Amino acid sequence: MHSLKVEDMFHMAETPLFWVGTFTVASLSLWVLHRLLQGFRIWVLGNGQLLSPKLGRWAVVTGATDGIGKVYAEELARKGFAMMLISRSQDKLDDVARQLEEQYKVETRTIAVDFGLLDIYPKVEAGLAGLEIGVLVNNVGISYPYPEYFLHIPDLDNFITNMINVNMTSVCQMTRLVLPRMVQRSKGVVLNISSASGMYPVPLLTVYSSSKAFVDFFSRGLQEEYKAKGIIVQSVLPFFVATKMTRIRKPTLDKPTPERYVAAELTTIGLQDQTNGYFPHAVMGWLTTVLVPINLVIYFGARMNRAQRTGYLKRRKLRDLGNQSNGKSDRLKSEDSAVVRVPRTAKQHHFLVIPHADNVKTSGEAYEEPRLTCWYGEMLYTCACSAMEANTQWHPLLVTLHSAVEKASGHRFNSLLCNLYMNCKDRIGWHSDEAVLGTQPTIASFSLADMRLFSLCKQSL
Numbered sequence: 001m002h003s004l005k006v007e008d009m010f011h012m013a014e015t016p017l018f019w020v021g022t023f024t025v026a027s028l029s030l031w032v033l034h035r036l037l038q039g040f041r042i043w044v045l046g047n048g049q050l051l052s053p054k055l056g057r058w059a060v061v062t063g064a065t066d067g068i069g070k071v072y073a074e075e076l077a078r079k080g081f082a083m084m085l086i087s088r089s090q091d092k093l094d095d096v097a098r099q100l101e102e103q104y105k106v107e108t109r110t111i112a113v114d115f116g117l118l119d120i121y122p123k124v125e126a127g128l129a130g131l132e133i134g135v136l137v138n139n140v141g142i143s144y145p146y147p148e149y150f151l152h153i154p155d156l157d158n159f160i161t162n163m164i165n166v167n168m169t170s171v172c173q174m175t176r177l178v179l180p181r182m183v184q185r186s187k188g189v190v191l192n193i194s195s196a197s198g199m200y201p202v203p204l205l206t207v208y209s210s211s212k213a214f215v216d217f218f219s220r221g222l223q224e225e226y227k228a229k230g231i232i233v234q235s236v237l238p239f240f241v242a243t244k245m246t247r248i249r250k251p252t253l254d255k256p257t258p259e260r261y262v263a264a265e266l267t268t269i270g271l272q273d274q275t276n277g278y279f280p281h282a283v284m285g286w287l288t289t290v291l292v293p294i295n296l297v298i299y300f301g302a303r304m305n306r307a308q309r310t311g312y313l314k315r316r317k318l319r320d321l322g323n324q325s326n327g328k329s330d331r332l333k334s335e336d337s338a339v340v341r342v343p344r345t346a347k348q349h350h351f352l353v354i355p356h357a358d359n360v361k362t363s364g365e366a367y368e369e370p371r372l373t374c375w376y377g378e379m380l381y382t383c384a385c386s387a388m389e390a391n392t393q394w395h396p397l398l399v400t401l402h403s404a405v406e407k408a409s410g411h412r413f414n415s416l417l418c419n420l421y422m423n424c425k426d427r428i429g430w431h432s433d434e435a436v437l438g439t440q441p442t443i444a445s446f447s448l449a450d451m452r453l454f455s456l457c458k459q460s461l
């Protein structure tokens with residue numbers, strides 16, 4: 001009796017379940033089809049024809065002398081817009097203006113202002129007076145010199161003011177100056193360059209990330225306000241692009257050149273109010289906002305930035321120490337050349353500077369570094385990106401070795417590294433620990449200042 005009831009219930013539910021399943025599968029299929037068609041429309045067909053001087057004869061680009069902004073200026077000039085370029089340095093503005101005039105035969109004007117300041121807008125307003133502006137690209141933006149904890153940011157007070165003024169105030173103020181006449185003519189495009197860092201909090205780039213979230217929200221709100229007036233406001237959120245800001249020298253598929261990025265982005269205008277602008281970035285945007293939980297994205301962002309911070313600080317320390325040594329060595333050389341005779345060979349250069357300091361890797365990779373090894377000498381000893389004070393109290397054995405090599409080679413050396421082994425162990429700490437080494441240590445190897453290839457251990461010594 002009981003089993004019959006259950007069977008009956010299943011039987012009764014069969015038809016509704018069938019229709020719920022069918023509806024779910026159909027909805028999902030339609031959704032996937034819609035997304036595919038939308039993707040095809042945006043990333044394959046594009047909307048490249050939308051931007052033309054019919055919107056207004058002039059296009060205005062802020063931060064137009066480098067990176068993404070410069071390429072926007074080039075692309076808009078190629079489309080026939082007369083260009084108003086706004087940036088900090090007049091020389092660079094003149095160069096870009098001349099290049100655009102020669103290459104695309106368009107009229108150009110420039111305004112040199114520092115967007116870090118608040119009193120520049122009357123000057124900008126005067127420069128824009130009377131221009132029929134069809135496109136405004138709010139591109140100017142600055143980031144951190146390196147990822148850093150909020151309270152450790154150098155010159156924090158000015159840093160905050162500057163970043164807010166450049167990244168946020170400029171977007172609002174430029175829009176205030178340009179939008180009214182676009183609204184009067186019922187046409188115009190405003191592109192606000194936010195960043196993928198504005199899609200979620202990015203620890204150690206917190207102020208930048210927040211300022212870019214502001215740009216994104218400002219753009220999306222403004223789009224809704226002025227859509228009916230015929231204005232397009234687009235929020236552009238790139239991931240990494242190979243520019244001066246990111247110091248990426250080798251572009252890759254996911255870190256494109258500004259040229260490749262901007263060419264792709266321009267085809268999305270009018271199709272997306274908020275865009276990552278470039279197909280691989282759109283995939284990354286989808287993965288990081290839809291597929292991966294936000295806490296995980298924040299966690300990995302923090303981890304990546306902490307690693308970058310550590311690497312940057314190590315490189316900076318090395319550079320500073322190298323510079324100090326350089327200065328010290330030069331000083332010694334000029335003050336008492338009889339005592340410190342720096343060899344005048346081609347390799348001498350490598351005693352004094354760290355030419356590859358920017359390429360120093362932090363773990364597991366081979367890299368070339370000048371042998372500043374002056375554990376016994378006037379300069380610093382570097383090992384695995386750490387630097388130690390020079391030990392000028394040479395062990396008598398080393399003094400003997402040093403003079404013997406100088407005599408035999410005819411060269412003068414102001415530094416010497418010996419690997420001193422005891423009990424079959426080689427520890428850096430022992431190098432200075434002469435008392436432990438005793439009076440007659442075994443010398444397994446020694447080298448006089450030179451360039452050599454280092455291969456770092458995962459574990460620091």
Ligand SMILES: NC(=O)c1ccc[n+]([C@@H]2O[C@H](COP(=O)([O-])OP(=O)(O)OC[C@H]3O[C@@H](n4cnc5c(N)ncnc54)[C@H](OP(=O)(O)O)[C@@H]3O)[C@@H](O)[C@H]2O)c1
Binds near residue numbers: 069239
């Ligand atoms: N590159 C990326 O990976 C990336 C990713 C996401 C978002 N973005 C955003 O894209 C925009 C452009 O970035 P980018 O990488 O092309 O930067 P960039 O290569 O550093 O170029 C920045 C431009 O802005 C100008 N500028 C900087 N500070 C200024 C100031 N205080 N006043 C006036 N002009 C100033 C620079 O002129 P000077 O030469 O005179 O300094 C330069 O023309 C920024 O808003 C950035 O946040 C970039």
